[in-house]
Amino acid sequence: DVKVTQSSRYLVKRTGEKVFLECVQDMDHENMFWYRQDPGLGLRLIYFSYDVKMKEKGDIPEGYSVSREKKERFSLILESASTNQTSMYLCASKTQALGPGSTQYFGPGTRLLVL
């Protein structure tokens, strides 16, 4: 089975802190994604990566950066956390770009609270 793990299930940080969220997948997937999920807004794409050291902005990249130094690991960085970044953060991975057989597999999520 595909496994996507996230470094923390719950995090509490202070405004202005630098926050690292780590995601690791064990299926040699090329593509990895970071979403945030907020009530009433659904899942919104922050960044994605289609290869090592490659990244593309999603729909809401402001205030975030990412790093993909190894194929299995995709990190989301909040350079200076703000209260409006309190959210559930979900990492996902998938193989091949498109096609009906291409499935995203999600991690369990990190619930981040910024005080």
Added chain:
Amino acid sequence: TQLLEQSPQFLSIQEGENLTVYCNSSSVFSSLQWYRQEPGEGPVLLVTVVTGGEVKKLKRLTFQFGDARKDSSLHITAAQPGDTGLYLCSTSGTYKYIFGTGTRLKVLA
């Protein structure tokens, strides 16, 4: 930008009842995925539908893709408390997936 509208937003029913939730768009889907997300967990893929008019069954869950590929439905027969969760539909663009806001289902024992 393609938008996915899901209805209803919330649904609370008794165990044993049947229910249907919907996913609609003004655009044609290339394919459509349905996920279930349990509280505190990430979404888990239930099914992918590709062909207009397609019907897929997963135990008590029946998924239908509209003939014009602009809408989809999920029907649950004899709902159980274990069906409780957030049901999300999703479709893919170039490298990117678009998600609906979901239907939050609660099945009461």
